[in-house]
Amino acid sequence: MSEPVAPNLVTAVSEHRQWDRLMQMARLGSITGADGSPGVNRPCLSPLDRQARRLLIAWGESIGLTPTIDALNNLFLRMEGREPGLAPVLTGSHMDSQPAGGRFDGIWGVLAGLEAIQALREAGITPRRPIELVAWTNEEGGRFAPGCMGSMAYAGHSPPDTWDAVEDGEGTRFGDALREQMALEADLPRRPLGIVEGQAPHAYVEAHIEQGPRLEAEGQDIGIVTGIQGSRWFLVELRGESAHAGTAPLSMRRDAVQDMLRAITALNALMDDPTDILRFTVARIEVHPNSSNSVAERVRFTIDFRHPSAAVLTERGEAIEPTIRAAVQHCAVTVTERFHALPVEFAPEVTEAVARAAAAQRLRALRMPSGAFHDAQFMVPLCPSGMIFVPSRRGISHNPAEYSSPAQLAAGARVLAQVLAELAEG
Amino acid sequence: MSEPVAPNLVTAVSEHRQWDRLMQMARLGSITGADGSPGVNRPCLSPLDRQARRLLIAWGESIGLTPTIDALNNLFLRMEGREPGLAPVLTGSHMDSQPAGGRFDGIWGVLAGLEAIQALREAGITPRRPIELVAWTNEEGGRFAPGCMGSMAYAGHSPPDTWDAVEDGEGTRFGDALREQMALEADLPRRPLGIVEGQAPHAYVEAHIEQGPRLEAEGQDIGIVTGIQGSRWFLVELRGESAHAGTAPLSMRRDAVQDMLRAITALNALMDDPTDILRFTVARIEVHPNSSNSVAERVRFTIDFRHPSAAVLTERGEAIEPTIRAAVQHCAVTVTERFHALPVEFAPEVTEAVARAAAAQRLRALRMPSGAFHDAQFMVPLCPSGMIFVPSRRGISHNPAEYSSPAQLAAGARVLAQVLAELAEG
Numbered sequence: 001m002s003e004p005v006a007p008n009l010v011t012a013v014s015e016h017r018q019w020d021r022l023m024q025m026a027r028l029g030s031i032t033g034a035d036g037s038p039g040v041n042r043p044c045l046s047p048l049d050r051q052a053r054r055l056l057i058a059w060g061e062s063i064g065l066t067p068t069i070d071a072l073n074n075l076f077l078r079m080e081g082r083e084p085g086l087a088p089v090l091t092g093s094h095m096d097s098q099p100a101g102g103r104f105d106g107i108w109g110v111l112a113g114l115e116a117i118q119a120l121r122e123a124g125i126t127p128r129r130p131i132e133l134v135a136w137t138n139e140e141g142g143r144f145a146p147g148c149m150g151s152m153a154y155a156g157h158s159p160p161d162t163w164d165a166v167e168d169g170e171g172t173r174f175g176d177a178l179r180e181q182m183a184l185e186a187d188l189p190r191r192p193l194g195i196v197e198g199q200a201p202h203a204y205v206e207a208h209i210e211q212g213p214r215l216e217a218e219g220q221d222i223g224i225v226t227g228i229q230g231s232r233w234f235l236v237e238l239r240g241e242s243a244h245a246g247t248a249p250l251s252m253r254r255d256a257v258q259d260m261l262r263a264i265t266a267l268n269a270l271m272d273d274p275t276d277i278l279r280f281t282v283a284r285i286e287v288h289p290n291s292s293n294s295v296a297e298r299v300r301f302t303i304d305f306r307h308p309s310a311a312v313l314t315e316r317g318e319a320i321e322p323t324i325r326a327a328v329q330h331c332a333v334t335v336t337e338r339f340h341a342l343p344v345e346f347a348p349e350v351t352e353a354v355a356r357a358a359a360a361q362r363l364r365a366l367r368m369p370s371g372a373f374h375d376a377q378f379m380v381p382l383c384p385s386g387m388i389f390v391p392s393r394r395g396i397s398h399n400p401a402e403y404s405s406p407a408q409l410a411a412g413a414r415v416l417a418q419v420l421a422e423l424a425e426g
Numbered sequence: 427m428s429e430p431v432a433p434n435l436v437t438a439v440s441e442h443r444q445w446d447r448l449m450q451m452a453r454l455g456s457i458t459g460a461d462g463s464p465g466v467n468r469p470c471l472s473p474l475d476r477q478a479r480r481l482l483i484a485w486g487e488s489i490g491l492t493p494t495i496d497a498l499n500n501l502f503l504r505m506e507g508r509e510p511g512l513a514p515v516l517t518g519s520h521m522d523s524q525p526a527g528g529r530f531d532g533i534w535g536v537l538a539g540l541e542a543i544q545a546l547r548e549a550g551i552t553p554r555r556p557i558e559l560v561a562w563t564n565e566e567g568g569r570f571a572p573g574c575m576g577s578m579a580y581a582g583h584s585p586p587d588t589w590d591a592v593e594d595g596e597g598t599r600f601g602d603a604l605r606e607q608m609a610l611e612a613d614l615p616r617r618p619l620g621i622v623e624g625q626a627p628h629a630y631v632e633a634h635i636e637q638g639p640r641l642e643a644e645g646q647d648i649g650i651v652t653g654i655q656g657s658r659w660f661l662v663e664l665r666g667e668s669a670h671a672g673t674a675p676l677s678m679r680r681d682a683v684q685d686m687l688r689a690i691t692a693l694n695a696l697m698d699d700p701t702d703i704l705r706f707t708v709a710r711i712e713v714h715p716n717s718s719n720s721v722a723e724r725v726r727f728t729i730d731f732r733h734p735s736a737a738v739l740t741e742r743g744e745a746i747e748p749t750i751r752a753a754v755q756h757c758a759v760t761v762t763e764r765f766h767a768l769p770v771e772f773a774p775e776v777t778e779a780v781a782r783a784a785a786a787q788r789l790r791a792l793r794m795p796s797g798a799f800h801d802a803q804f805m806v807p808l809c810p811s812g813m814i815f816v817p818s819r820r821g822i823s824h825n826p827a828e829y830s831s832p833a834q835l836a837a838g839a840r841v842l843a844q845v846l847a848e849l850a851e852g
Contacts (some may be wrong), residue, residue: 034665034723100668100715100723142717169716212673231672233718239460242526244823245707245730246657247638247797250699257708261690268684273676281671282683284718285711289526290595291568292659292710292728294824297460297526302718304671371673397670398720 009417010361012119015410021059021111022409025095026103028052031400033100039400040103043168044096044138045073045177050184052095056110056135057188063118065133068191071160072153073181076191077133079117081126081424087202088130089424090383091116091416094139094150094375101142102402104209104392108409110135112207116417127424129202136375137178144174145302146233146339151375154194155382169286195382203423204379205350207388207416209404211372213395221363221411223389224354227346228370228377229279230313233339234303234320236263238331242289242297254330256299257287266327267303270319278316279306279371299331308343308369344377350386350423357418363411372397388415435843436787438545441836447485447537448835451521452529454478457826459526465826466529469569469594470522471499471603476610478521482536482561483614489544491559494617497586498579499563499607502617505543507556507850513628514556515850516809517542517842520565520576520801527566528828530635530818534835536561538633542843553850555628562801563604570600571728572659572765577801580620581808595712621808629849630805631776633814633842635830637798639821647789647837649815650780653772654796654803655705656739659765660729660746662689664757668715668723680756682725683713692753693729696745704742705732705797725757734769734795770803776812776845783844789837798823814841 028051029042042048053075057067060077068076078088093109113133120127136154141147144166153160164175195201210216215223240254264282271280284302303320307313321335351367358365370387379385390412393403454477455468468474479501483493486503494502504514519535539559546553562580567573570592579586590601621627636642641649666680690708697706707730714724729746733739747761777793784791796813805811816838819829 098715098720099717100720140717141719142715145718147719210673211670229672242825243821244637244798245709246655246705246732246799247636247821247823248705249702250704250706251702255707257690257711258694261687261694264683264687265691268687276675276677278676279672279674280676281681281719281721283671283713283720283722284716285683285713286716287709287711289524289568290710290712291525291566291824292571293567293573293707293730294524294526294709295707296709297825304719306672372670373672395669395673397673398717399668399723 008123009119009125009421010414012122013115013410013414013417015406018111018115018409018413019406022103022108024055025052025107025111029097031100033400035401037400038103040097040101041099042095042097043143044140045181049096050181053135059114060133063121065117068189069185070154070191070193072150072193073137073178074150074154075135079131081128081130083128086129087199088132089420090132090134090201090204091206091420092134092136093206093208094136096138096140096142098140098142098398100400101398102400104402104404105211105397106139108209109207112409112413112416115413116420119417120421125421127421129424131420131424139375143168148373148375148378151378155378156194157378160193201383203350203383204376204385205388205416205419205423206374206376207412208374209397210389210392211395211397212392214368215366215389215391216393216395218366219364220366220391221408222358222365222415224351224358224365224367225346225370225387225389226351226367228344228373229306229308230310230343231304231306231339231341231373232313232317232337235336235338236301236303236324237334238263238299238328240297240331243295245293245295248295253295256296256331259328259331260299260301262327262329263324266323267320270316270323271305277307278312306371310343341373341377344380346380346386347384349384353419353422354386354388354415357415360418361414363415388412388419434549435545435551435847436840438548439541439836439840439843441832444537444541444835444839445832448529448534450481451478451533451537455523457526459826461827463826464529466523466527467525468521468523470564470566471607475522476607479561482521485540486559489547491543494615495611496580496617496619498576498619499604500576500580501561503559505557507554508552509554512555513625514558515846516558516560516627516630517632517846518560518562519632519634520562522564522566522568524566524568524824526826527824528826530828530830531637531823532565534635535633538835538839538842541839542846545843546847551847553847555850557846557850565801569594574799574801574804577804581804582620583804586619627809629776629809630802630811631814631842631845631849632800632802633838634800635823635828636815636818637823638818640794641792641815641817642819642821644792645790646792646817647834648784648791648841650777650784650791650793651772651796651813651815652777652793654770654799655732655734656736656769657730657732657765657767657799658739658743658763661762661764662727662729662750663760664689664725664754666723666757669721671719671721674721679721682722682757685754685757686725686727688753688755689750692749693746696742696749697731703733704738705730732797736769767799767803770806772806772812773810775810779845779848780812780814780841783841786844787840789841814838814845
């Protein structure tokens with residue numbers, strides 16, 4: 001089944017150049033983790049994000065790619081193909097990071113796409129179809145929840161104004177931040193949002209670090225990603241009453257922190273899973289007025305719930321609000337679902353191309369689902385889609401200690417280059 | 427036992443003037459509560475605090491009081507007495523508020539002192555001793571924890587540089603904010619911090635709203651405060667490890683939010699008190715990185731623990747850290763005590779003067795301890811000290827819905843005026 005390797009193409013992928021670009025990007029928002037690891041905090045639609053985009057555009061233009069942006073600020077860099085009018089192959093990922101994120105999540109998929117396209121150029125290959133490199137807006141949801149806004153809007157999953165009123169931690173609205181960024185990029189040519197003139201992409205392929213421990217633990221080089229588990233995000237608000245911590249008797253309080261404790265304890269029981277497949281996380285808490293001697297008047301906390309089974313996602317997800325209401329004793333309860341992505345399966349056209357490329361390059365490859373969600377899952381309804389994973393050290397991600405080696409990342413870019421060449425020739 | 431009322435003095439207290447000044451102060455940092463109530467957010471050492479201080483100084487100077495400030499930015503407005511060289515009677519409270527505070531907590535005690543002194547002036551009374559009106563720095567601890575820094579430093583309870591490194595929610599250090607405020611008040615005359623030339627104040631009396639429900643519930647006008655329950659404040663830090671909410675199995679996480687849940691649940695059991703006298707509050711929580719899809723790496727939460735019994739404060743207070751350590755499963759634990767105020771009893775010289783004034787004015791008065799702590803408790807070791815309470819509607823405080831009526835506040839100021847006249851004549 002293995003196709004012959006295109007040796008010029010594979011050797012044209014530069015491990016050093018890709019790593020050097022990753023490290024240049026990592027300086028834009030560099031932070032230091034608790035263990036001294038060099039991490040990144042680069043929120044979407046921030047000055048750092050704009051710097052990173054300008055740097056990417058400069059690199060793309062130096063190899064003849066032309067930039068465009070759409071109404072969600074998704075950034076595209078296009079390499080023309082041999083035959084005009086054909087649907088493009090799309091590759092890319094995102095450039096925003098978690099607030100205490102690593103140097104590889106997202107940005108590597110963008111730079112691997114750039115490296116693969118540059119290798120095609122240097123190998124003298126111009127495929128039949130155009131190839132477009134895309135950097136999706138706000139995949140992480142770290143500043144504005146939920147994530148994947150750019151790809152969701154592109155795919156028509158949600159109207160582009162869906163999140164205008166979403167606020168970041170400082171009260172800035174997504175719609176305002178987006179308008180500001182679009183104004184500051186007024187010099188970049190615009191393209192329509194989403195599918196242009198009814199022409200869906202020919203295929204979508206996204207390179208990404210695994211963000212889990214499997215590839216490393218099993219001694220594999222490449223993950224052939226078969227699909228993505230489903231995710232549901234909720235925002236819970238509990239409204240009680242503030243009071244003086246020294247005078248108000250505990251029996252008379254409507255303490256939102258204590259009701260949060262009851263709610264999360266009950267949710268832990270609801271989400272109990274001896275198989276350890278279910279993912280349930282409360283990771284963001286905001287208390288008001290958040291003063292040590294004023295009983296909490298209001299608490300907001302988030303729920304991140306994921307499972308590969310649509311049935312489990314539906315059943316336990318629908319039980320979240322009643323579970324909270326039954327547990328809470330004194331507060332008014334509001335539960336808002338902010339994100340709901342069904343589990344998806346990737347297309348054999350892409351997974352088999354990844355498998356062939358890995359085999360041709362004598363890399364060890366494993367078929368596996370993705371625990372994290374990615375922009376790729378919103379592309380599934382549009383065109384044959386898939387992903388390429390490389391190992392993450394100790395499976396650590398969303399953390400400055402996140403790490404994949406230059407050689408591991410170069411192997412991923414070589415597989416991507418061959419997959420793009422094959423898909424864009426098809 | 428009742429002394430004759432000084433009728434000129436009592437009638438010189440103006441309900442309207444005092445209320446008007448309170449409402450002028452309430453505009454500096456005005457906020458609106460969840461129920462539409464007009465509240466105040468005026469943090470210490472802020473531009474709003476400086477505006478409020480300038481307004482107070484202007485009112486004081488208009489009746490011949492002279493301002494000075496000390497190294498902790500405590501503000502004094504002095505009325506000279508008939509006999510030079512005598513120790514002053516001190517009265518006052520604080521001007522900072524909780525982040526979502528009311529219009530009366532603290533500021534009324536300062537304006538009641540001003541009203542009482544103005545009434546003395548207008549009644550043509552110059553007592554033997556000077557009277558000093560004081561506005562203590564950072565009583566609330568809402569911006570910089572703990573509270574009562576100004577009075578603690580004045581009383582020699584803590585060295586004045588104790589809190590220099592304490593940070594507010596935005597990372598500003600107390601020492602830096604204090605230096606900035608002192609520089610912006612460079613035109614105000616300085617006085618030494620604390621007792622001047624070994625001469626303690628002759629007495630200290632502080633007017634304050636009750637912040638609890640008793641006076642209203644029992645139909646009383648005046649609280650003759652007999653003492654203050656003890657307080658201990660702790661900061662708890664739990665350090666786990668961040669991870670990706672979609673990929674990290676729950677069994678492998680070191681989730682600081684989940685360990686916080688275990689810690690507070692265990693503390694609730696430790697602090698259980700069927701008599702409902704004990705006050706235990708967790709009201710401030712900070713999660714890092716506080717992103718919905720990154721498992722929490724670190725949580726900090728506060729404990730506010732109060733009780734009238736020193737033995738209970740000691741016994742259960744010392745059990746806090748072992749209780750947390752036993753409950754937490756995955757995180758490193760740090761527990762820091764940030765405030766420890768023993769229960770105090772006020773001096774009969776002051777409580778009896780309050781009782782006499784209330785009786786002379788035919789007000790209904792109740793002897794009662796204070797649930798809230800106040801600057802007055804740090805004055806107890808220095809000089810005969812005491813407090814005057816007025817009713818708080820529904821006992822609500824640390825909340826925009828905090829309310830005492832113009833008439834209730836005027837009654838408190840009339841009692842204070844008579845107490846000051848008596849103490850300053852002694």
